[in-house]
Amino acid sequence: MQTDATNTNEEETTPNDTDDGFSRRRFLSRGVSALGATALLGGSEWWSNGVSEALAQLGTPNGPNDETFWSGVRGQFSFEPDITYLNNGSIGVPPQEVANAVIEGYLKMSANPAVQEYAMIDEIEATVRPQMANFIGADRDEVAFTRNATESLNIMANGLELKPGDEILTTTHEHAAGLDPWLLKSQRDGVIVRQIRVPSPPDSVNQIVEAFRSAINEKTRVLFFCHITRGPGLLYPAKALCTMARDRGVISAVDAAQSVGMVEMDVHDMGCDMLASSLHKWVLAPMGTGILYVRKSLQKKLTPLIAGSGTWDISESGSGRYECVGTFPVPLRAGIGAALNFVSGIGLPNIIARNRLMSDHLKTHVADTPGLRLMTSPLYELSSPGITTVEVDGWDARSLSKALQERYSISVGSDTGDGNNGLRISTHLYNTPREVDKLLDALNGLMRSPM
Ligand SMILES: Cc1ncc(COP(=O)(O)O)c(C=O)c1O
Incomplete structure (x- = not known):
C-alpha cells in the first residue's frame, strides 16, 4: 500500500498542474516549500556543486599515460586489493564520492524525511537534470x-x-x-x-x-x-x-x-x-x-x-x-x-584518450600473438574506446572468463551473441596498462593449458 511518504500525486491530479512535466506543485502540496527546504539546508549540496575537493587536488592529466594522475584517479575508488576489474561494460564502478552522495541522501531521509526529500528533489531539478541534459x-x-x-x-x-x-x-x-x-x-x-x-x-x-x-x-x-x-x-x-x-x-x-x-x-x-x-x-x-x-x-x-x-x-x-x-x-x-x-571533472576527452591507450595496447598485442584473434575493428571510426573483444584458440569464451576470475581474480565479460565466441575486455578510467598486461600474461598461461 502507498503511504503518505510517496512521490505520487495526492491533492493535485490534473495534467494542467505540470509545467515541463516535473510537477513542483506536488512537492509543494506536502506543506513544505521545496525552495524553503533547500534554504533550510543552507544552499547547494557538495554533490551538485562541481568538482569535489579530492578530484580538484589531482589537477589535470598530462596526457593519457600520466600514470601519477591516473593512479590518483584509481585512488578515488574502493576496489579490494589485487582484483583486476575489466568488465565496465557489464556494470560500472561508482567512485567513493558517488557512493557517499547516495549514502548521505539516505541518511538525510532517515533524519528528516519531510524536509530532506523535497530539498533533494529541488536541488536535483536545479542542477542534476540540466547537467544530465547538457552531458x-x-x-x-x-x-x-x-x-x-x-x-x-x-x-x-x-x-x-x-x-x-x-x-x-x-x-x-x-x-x-x-x-x-x-x-x-x-x-x-x-x-x-x-x-x-x-x-x-x-x-x-x-x-x-x-x-x-x-x-x-x-x-x-x-x-x-x-x-x-x-x-x-x-x-x-x-x-x-x-x-x-x-x-x-x-x-x-x-x-x-x-x-x-x-x-x-x-x-x-x-x-x-x-x-x-x-x-x-x-x-x-x-x-x-x-x-x-x-x-x-x-x-x-x-x-x-x-x-x-x-x-x-x-x-x-x-x-x-x-x-x-x-x-x-x-x-x-x-x-x-x-x-x-x-566524469566531467576529469574530462571526457581525457577519459577517451586513456581508454584508447589501453585498447590500442590490447589490439597491438593481439595482432602479434598467434592464437588470439581480434573481433573488434582496428579502425577508430568503427571501434569504441572502451571495449575490445578477442577470440582465444582452444577456449570457449564463458569458460575462459570463469577461469580468469577463479585463477587470477580478473573480471572480463564474454560475447557469445550472433555466433561469436569472444572475451569482452572493457576498461575505464580506473584501469591501468599494467592491469591489461596482467590479463595478457594470464591469457598466455591459459593458452598453454586449454580447457
Ligand atoms: C547495448 C546494451 N543495451 C542495453 C543493455 C541493458 O542495460 P541495463 O541492464 O542496464 O538495462 C545493455 C547491458 O549490458 C547493453 O550492453
Missing part, C-alpha cells in the same frame, strides 16, 4: 530519468503507436534489452521486426550505412540500432543512420547503453528521435539509474508506460511523463549528480 546535448525537458536502459528501451517500443505490418528495421547485433521490447510488440500488435546482418567487424562505415539503405522500405517506421554494441564494441555511424531515417520520414531509436559516458554525445547533432542509456555503466552513477531522451517534437506521439503522478497527458509535451514509477529513490539521483561531476 548528452539535449534540452532539460527532453530527458527523463529511468532505472536503466532496459526501462527506457521498453518505453520507446511500447509508447509508439504502430499498425500491423509496420516494420522495425534493426540488426543482429542488438542486445536483448533493445530487441526484445520490439519482439514483444511484434507478437502483440503484429508489427514486423527485420534484422539485417552487419559483418562483425565491418570493413567500413559505408558498409553499415549501405546495409541499412538497401533494407529500408516504404513499410519501415522505425530504425533501431546500438550506438556501441555490447559485444565486439562496434561503433555504429549513428549520425548517418539517423539522417537516413529522418530523410525517409522514419523514427530513429538508439540504444546508447554502452556509449553515454564512453564517447562524446550530442543527441541534437546525431539527430536521433529517441535514445536510451543506463548511467551505471560508463557514467559511473549508482546501480539502478538510466535515462531516456525523447526529441521534443516526438513527445506528443510517445505514450508513457506508467501513469500515476499527474504527468500522463499526451497532449502536453515534457519528458517528465516518462519518469512515473511512483515513489522513486531520490538519493540515487544525487549520486547521478556526483558521477557527472566526477
